[in-house]
Amino acid sequence: MEEQKITKIPFGQLGVIVHKSCKELGQKVDDYIVNRRREEFSDRCSEYHLDEIKDSYIIDSDIIRFANGEAKAHLKESIRGKDIFILADIGNYNVKYNMFGIENRMSPDDHFQDVKRLISAIAGKARRIHIIMPLLYESRQDKRNTRESLDCAMALQELEKLGVENIFTFDAHETRVQNAIPQTGFESLHSTYQIIKAMNGLDEEVCFGNEQMMVISPDTGAMDRAIYYASVLGLDVGLFYKRRDYKKIVDGRNPIIQHEYMGAEVAGKDILIVDDMIASGGSVFDIAKELKQKNARNIYVAVSFTFFTNGIEKMDEYYEKGYISKLFSTNLTYIPEKFKQAEWFEEVDMSKLISLLIDTVNYDDSISPLLDATNKIKNIFGK
Known part of the structure; x- marks a missing residue:
């Protein structure tokens, strides 16, 4: 209940x-x-x-x-x-x-x-x-x-x-x-339940079977969240970890040199990338592009908070290129109207x-x- x-x-x-x-x-x-x-x-x-x-x-x-x-x-x-x-x-x-x-x-x-x-x-x-x-x-x-x-x-x-x-x-x-x-x-x-419920009710092509989908954590900090999604859905889980340049600081953070992947084969599978938030979106873009190069099928992103601090132009581009199929995000923080109207965005009501x-x-x-x-x-x- x-x-x-x-x-x-x-x-x-x-x-x-x-x-x-x-x-x-x-x-x-x-x-x-x-x-x-x-x-x-x-x-x-x-x-x-x-x-x-x-x-x-x-x-x-x-x-x-x-x-x-x-x-x-x-x-x-x-x-x-x-x-x-x-x-x-x-x-x-x-x-x-x-x-x-x-x-x-x-x-x-x-x-x-x-x-x-x-x-x-x-x-x-x-x-x-x-x-x-x-x-x-x-x-x-x-x-x-x-x-x-x-x-x-x-x-x-x-x-x-x-x-x-x-x-x-x-x-x-x-x-x-x-x-x-x-x-x-x-x-x-x-917001796990509400996001999964929204995914299940939105697109009939989304299949949560172990042979069709796997969960990806974009970094080590989100690994617990990814493991929970994978466990409750009965899916495999993979991990990207960030190699940073600790000699530099850009916008208050050490810039990422490369994302390294660890996990099962992603070819032919739908991918669910889960995290707590998207700030600029740089990490998600890099990971989505690399997953596509590994022949992943559809890539879905599920987060609680979406900011896109540098704008949504790159997200529009990645949607048009087929790198990212859909972004699921909650209404727990302010969502601009242009986000809501985008074809790639799905608001999850909390x-x-x-x-x-x-x-x-x-x-x-x-x-x-x-x-x-x-x-x-x-x-x-x-x-």
Whole structure:
């Protein structure tokens, strides 16, 4: 079963604060919660349950920006005693504000500062505060190599000190960053089930048989994810590892010299490349081209977050050349309209899972069934 029945009383009256970076996703989440609770309580007429049926659980709020760039959060209704969930997309680069007459795009730093402003506006009046940050702030800087900052750990500790009880994210780049806040709830959920479900329902030519498909990890960091996909689908797994030039630094990283492949023969097989995100897309392009040279058939890419920081022109080119057949990516972070309209792009909606997460936590049920999608994936194929 994908959903659990509501069997307990809530920890507190539900309130969802949706930051302007996450309006579209937040509205979908709210709609799911409203419809589910109406169905659950339709045959119960107690005064308590009637109080739980609302047209919306979104708290009216705003971030007011001053002309010099400073800002403040404003909550336009009472949150006293409520179980508050703050939903924010720190990766949304399409949110803008005026500063000294100049239009600026909000950075992840700006979004995270707004989250702290919203917590400050709550002023300790809420019963609990939970943060749902699908793209974890500063998750790419999760460990120290030399004299470097530990931004993600510091951010998590800031939220802990502000009284946040639980932090929820998706496909965290490195889950061990939760060691920075051992007394605060931290969970990284996965989009595996939703992506496989989207692949299975989209194209009849996609065959998940062991003789027809295999899973590829684009680097050693994504190997655990690739092994999970391969295990639950009963497929072989392969690995590319990156040879880097450690004498140079380009855009904050050591440039990749070459991708080396280790694994079974890919000739004649469909390939599923899985990773947590696509940044510029350079690694995926190189790997897809090399797999095609090894006579792979169709190449599918499945990620939780898609950025294409250098634009999508090369992705368009690789689609036209047949190097990449389809890219599956979630709506957990901002997706430009030109991505959505591209023939190679398939959006995977995650709003239902987020709504289930909010309902489950609000009713103090276990979220373990939401963390492990193995049985649900097997049910897709009748295994």
